[in-house]
Amino acid sequence: MDADVAVVGLGTMGSMTAWQLSRQGVSVLGFEQFGIGHDRSAYGGGSRRFRIASPLVEETPFIKGSYHMFRDLEQEAGQQLLSYSGALTIGDPDSQRMKNVMRSIQEYDLRHEILDDHEAMRRYPQHRLLPGEVTVWDEMGGVLRPEQIVIAAVNRARKLGAQVHSYTEVKDIQADETGVTIIAGEDEKEYRVGKVIVTAGPWANKLVPNMNKIYSAQRIIMTWFIPESPEQFTEEKFPNFSRLSGGRHIQGTPAIDGRLVRVSESLERAKYDSADHFDKNVSVEDILGVREAVKELIPNLNPDPVSIAPFMDGFTTDGLPIVGSTSKNENVILLCGFSGQGFSQSPAMGEIAAHLAMGNKTGYDIKHLSPKRFGL
Template identity: 25%
Template sequence: MKTEYDTIVIGGGMAGIAAAHELARRGQDVLVLEQFGFGHDRGSSAGPSRIFRLSQPLRDYAQMARRALDLWRTFQTEYATPLYRPTGLLDLGSADNAALTDIQTNLRESGQDFEVLDAASLARRYPQWRPGDDWQVIYSPEAGILNPSLALELLTAMSGVLGATLLDRTPVLDLDLRDPQAPRVRTGRGVFTAQRLIVAAGAWLPALAPLLAGRLRVTQEQVVFFRPRQPEAFVPERFPLFIQWQTPEVYGFPMFHLPGVKLGLHLSGPQVSPDTRDGLPRPKLTEVMRAFLEAHLPGAAGPVMQAKTCLYTTTRSGDFVYDTHPESENVLIVSACSGTGFKFMPVHGEIIAEWVAGRRHPLCTGRFGLERAAPPFAAPG
């Protein structure tokens, strides 16, 4: 078996496969190591739907989202695969909500189409809603639904077509950085060496890079599909995606994949270990979602069809991490989740590929450095 490569990528999830695809497309000799099977559902990259939106409250992410949309459209055309379905999105909150103000600023500065509605206008246009009296709403037509499992399957397959070597069910046992110019990766299948090493192992990052212990928090989050009492009112053509900017932050989908409205609560699940989590949905979180529907979308508050869990790997700042390992400038640490990462998948690939080429991507700003993005979480108690 070949053991030397230009670049090794640890992790076959969203960020790792995006990197492998872009590097292989650029002619790199790439090896991807995945501890489970490609496309597994034990991490953060599986499932039928994720929100894509240009409506970002932070300018760096607004710029990243615009680039991501161009790349998603390119993939969809080049590979003739339906990855992105436009539905529009409603950002909801009180009129004085800072996130809504920043979203409007960033959309306006970038020349994006959007509308601002008050509560009464929202109820007239989308009678499914029972908004709060003080709500303000931003409608963004370019938002839509991404299919993460299909996107991951497609880019994994295309990485192989483009020449990448893909080894799944190959756990990494340890990293040998004694020679910083030639990182070595020890696995059950042997030792592999490369000029550049990308560590994009999601929730398993701290096990491979102990310097991240205490800097990344892994939580088990859940989504729930509710069967609407009025299904015809919640098809994608009549009911946009939404995010309610409150605490907890509620987000939702029209009927897609399953004939139910999908709801989630951002960063509301328990802290877990990725290897020992139980994977069981928490009934209390389901009830919080149901209460939201009863109050604001009563036609959607039918029986639970399905509840599923996944992992978030989050920094204290909520930002991604792209930074070199302190023991080797040839090793890049990537944590691209924080519950918002999938929409930027193709941009993650570009950022990583530019680093491998010795260049800094213009969208990879200082906010993504380890010390700034991932200061230690406070100790419990």
């Protein structure tokens, strides 16, 4: 055996999985077809919002558990990776989305404040609120530095003994009763491991073709704006936010570089049969919606984006990730399909994948995420 476990794809989930396995003394082979911290997949763009009070209640325990692991990685890497500025969720208190946020808070005892529209506009005048909207402040929220986190986790795994092969594409995965053969690189070298964890994001269905009917690569567009008064959009004054207001669903992060504010719109995404066909061109029509949302809801930003960047993630037909061993072979573990919701919960997911690979039970409920729901 070349290693106990192979991790295929060292992005959001793969970096955390390799780190978690290596911390447990498991020998790891990590494969990444691009460079570590590349700009093609779901974690690009320089910032990700972190909040625990989620409108997707079932993911809240994974995010809450991840908070402490991000702090652990900070200690191990000697870098700040997650800020302490809190997070805002804004919307109609009678909407199902805001009711779910409150349910997350109550079920998981999260520190928070609820601000009516008058108090919220006093504290955060950058937002133009609609009548009756409320703002929930999540004390444990902040801003994540995604590329820095991926690189820090992979570097920690290396220091703990993991062998990392960057710019090495995995061509095939051949599993049998005693282990898994990995064929990788231009020379199609064979590696033998006990188990493989597929963390290839939008490329996962290329390695596991029987996922094609329930899996697709989809584009996520991010846009950045220039504020009229940059000092009003620092992280201390303008925490990361998500809001659904008047049918417009936007989210964003402050000017962490002192210059650009990221505001992105949740909209129907372009789909690709293969992540290899990803098109990084963005049309004017693709950004008109976020432009109008900024004009209406955050009027002190210049509404024309000065930077636009598309990224990809792997999406499932039910919007939930795929976590667990395949029914065909327990030596193949899938950790993919996070459908644009993965980064905040990635340390916990990496820990779960490590437990599965080691034959241990996890303390999280992952039955609803099983590959078997899709017949995989």
